[in-house]
Amino acid sequence: MFHWGTLVIFGCLIHVSSLEEPIHSKCGEDYNILKKLIELEEEVKNLKTNLKEHRSANEKCKNVAFRAQLTKSLGTVTLGQKIVYDSVELNNGKAFHPFHGVFTAPCDGIYLFSITIGNAGKWGVIHLKKNGETIEYAWAGFNTGWDMGGVTTVAKLNTGDDVWVEGRGTIDGANSHDGIGVLKHTGFAGALINAL
Structure with a gap:
């Protein structure tokens, strides 16, 4: 889970609070990777929640x-x-x-x-x-x-x-x-x- 603040990834300064895209092109690519990782983390979290709810419903239906x-x-x-x-x-x-x-x-x-x-x-x-x-x-x-x-x-x-x-x-x-x-x-x- 990412918190408010600033991260340095691959030598690029990234503001997590606003996820502002860095100016340099190499850093821009790194930013896109980080942004995608954050989106994937949220997706996995939602899938886990849905799976837990589905298992709970199936337990009621045995x-x-x-x-x-x-x-x-x-x-x-x-x-x-x-x-x-x-x-x-x-x-x-x-x-x-x-x-x-x-x-x-x-x-x-x-x-x-x-x-x-x-x-x-x-x-x-x-x-x-x-x-x-x-x-x-x-x-x-x-x-x-x-x-x-x-x-x-x-x-x-x-x-x-x-x-x-x-x-x-x-x-x-x-x-x-x-x-x-x-x-x-x-x-x-x-x-x-x-x-x-």
């Missing part, structure tokens, strides 16, 4: 993945109602907020999301929302008997973007009539594929 499901029926929900899942079996990175049903991107990246819905005889629709805009949807229950629907997609998110599921119609959670216990059919899952 192993980001979640899976949430319903263990019980929500019954009839109105248009735009956010689905809050009562069973969160995986939440690596703590980016999924179980009390609100919202995933918040911890860093810029490409994310994979999956939503499923299972209904018995009554229709229901779920929408995957990114900051309030639908990016995918699935429905179930338009047929008699048990019916399931689902979709998997990818989305580019910026740090702080929110993703959640909204429903309409009947939202069932589990089916225990198959003889092997309660199976969770309505769920929401996601994972970071690649940090940007």
